[in-house]
Amino acid sequence: EAGVAQSPRYKIIEKRQSVAFWCNPISGHATLYWYQQILGQGPKLLIQFQNNGVVDDSQLPKDRFSAERLKGVDSTLKIQPAKLEDSAVYLCASSPGQLRDTQYFGPGTRLTVL
């Protein structure tokens, strides 16, 4: 079974530029998560989708971050414009969407904002 795919793996941009990350979850998984992990900290949930609807985006900085999950499958996370403090690893995870789900994580995208 293929795991969660993310691209790109690494991205370096200058502040105020825009960037987008892509995630392809495990086939059939209804729930998709985007996390931000700053060095030395645990992952912080940015947004959670159930199929193509948003369940929780309470910690998403909506003035600069946006995410979509068209057709309930792939998802993109965008940052526009980026700030220095956005430097982090952005992790995508998916789960079947059932009670007491196990989340399966992708390898992440390491973003460096200069």
Add this chain to the structure above:
Amino acid sequence: LAKTTQPISMDSYEGQEVNITCSHNNIATNDYITWYQQFPSQGPRFIIQGYKTKVTNEVASLFIPADRKSSTLSLPRVSLSDTAVYYCLVGDNSGYSTLTFGKGTMLLVSP
């Protein structure tokens, strides 16, 4: 959401048993306890999940006392490859509720 408290770091040697304890004093009746492992440059990986008493799989054991206010992840005979960060999470993760990651416990296994 139930908050968890874990040691920031632990050291061990190859072949030893390692026990990492997590405190979750305000765990709710519907909450489960889940542990994830994260290696550098990788996403977290599910290790084990339990509700009460003891759960064991091919990787680890999870001990949960009757009051469920804490839990202990037990790794038997660790190897160098078990060096990682271990996260304890509490919640029902029903798909409509989320799990919150803390800072985790950095386990360093030495030869």
